[in-house]
Each structure stands twice: as C-alpha cells, then as structure tokens.
Amino acid sequence: MELIARGREADVFALDNRRVLRRFRNPQASAEAEAEVMEWVRRHGLRVPHVYSVSGPDMVLERVDGGNLLEAVAAGTATPESVASTMAEFHVRLHAVPTPAGTTPGHAIRHLDLHPLNIIASDGGDVLIDWSNSDIGPAAVDTALTAVILAQAALAPLSEDELAPFGLDQEEFCRLATELAGEFRRQAEPFTAADLEVAVNLRAHDPNLSRQEVDALAVVPDLLAD
Numbered sequence: 001m002e003l004i005a006r007g008r009e010a011d012v013f014a015l016d017n018r019r020v021l022r023r024f025r026n027p028q029a030s031a032e033a034e035a036e037v038m039e040w041v042r043r044h045g046l047r048v049p050h051v052y053s054v055s056g057p058d059m060v061l062e063r064v065d066g067g068n069l070l071e072a073v074a075a076g077t078a079t080p081e082s083v084a085s086t087m088a089e090f091h092v093r094l095h096a097v098p099t100p101a102g103t104t105p106g107h108a109i110r111h112l113d114l115h116p117l118n119i120i121a122s123d124g125g126d127v128l129i130d131w132s133n134s135d136i137g138p139a140a141v142d143t144a145l146t147a148v149i150l151a152q153a154a155l156a157p158l159s160e161d162e163l164a165p166f167g168l169d170q171e172e173f174c175r176l177a178t179e180l181a182g183e184f185r186r187q188a189e190p191f192t193a194a195d196l197e198v199a200v201n202l203r204a205h206d207p208n209l210s211r212q213e214v215d216a217l218a219v220v221p222d223l224l225a226d
Contacts (some may be wrong), residue, residue, distance in 0.1 A: 046094060049063075094108070
C-alpha cells in the first residue's frame, strides 16, 4: 500500500481512488468509537469522510483529495481571516449536532483537535478529519482548545522538516499562527477564562506533545487575553 500521510499517532495508506486506510501505529488502539462519532455527525450534515469499515486500529475511509488549510494559506489561496472563519463555522455546526440519548443536558459533541491541518479543502467543500480525540462535553472548551492549539503553535512551531512541504520557515509559521489565533479569537463562539484553563489542561495531557510544546502552554493564556 502507498503511504500518503503520516500523523503523530497513525498512518494513512491509499487503497484505491476512493478509499484510504487509516491505521494507528499502536496495535492495541481502537478506532471504533471514533468511527461512531464520525458517522453520527456525518448523518447530521457535517462534512466528514464516510467510514466504510473499522477493525481494531484500522479504519477504511472515504478518500478526500485536496490540501489542508495550512497549505492553502501558504499557497496564497486562502487568508488567515477565511481560515479562522472556516474553523469557527465548523465549531458552530458541530456543537449544534444533536447528542445521543442520555447525554448530559447542555453538552455537545466536541472534536478537540480542530485546526487548519485537520481541515481539507476538497472540490466538494471543506472536510473535517481526524476525530480520534472527540468526545461529549461543554462546547466552549472545544472552541477554547482550538485557540490554544493555534497560540501554542505560534510559541512552539513545527520543526523545519515538518514545515518544508508548506514552503514556510519557522518565523513565517509563527507569524501566521499568531494571526490565525487572533482572528479565530475574534470570530469564534465566546469562551471564558475558565474554559481556557480547562482547554490548556487538556492540551497539556496530550501524550504526543513535545516538551517545548508543553512548556509553551504556560504563556498561551496571555497570548489569548482579550
């Protein structure tokens, strides 16, 4: 199989012109809960890849051709303002999706990793991918977490090797991430300092973060202050 994408936890392989295999590197991981969430929100009108099948760490998904929104900004086909608007709109639409029976009143389905690299600009419209962190809880924390991820990227940028495909150096990326964080803060649903604190704590417990990324979280609230 052809490897076409590599994330921090999983690899994506092309199966044919309409399907991909997303495989967690940890053979004990399960994609079943993630697949259930994806199909639930897709049935309620959110643009996410169709799940064909799931077995343990493997999930066969609809292939979505197109670049992510960071690539679009780097190429000049999107602006920080438009990308922030797209992220904010995805949050609004996701948090309006009905939750399953038995959910705590007032809680919403949350993506918890909604950022430009996880939005694909396909010919049919923007598609939200990578639902492995999704859960149900207070919606404002989900919104705050996107702001945290953007601000953290401005303080602890991707490596030069990671940025090379985008044609950006670290200084350019930090400037872009700072602008995206500010634009998203202005356009997104409001969240409180308490929501931000919860979001920072959630992010700090992400096992995939580097020490530099974790350390950067200490000053993220200052960067996002009104």
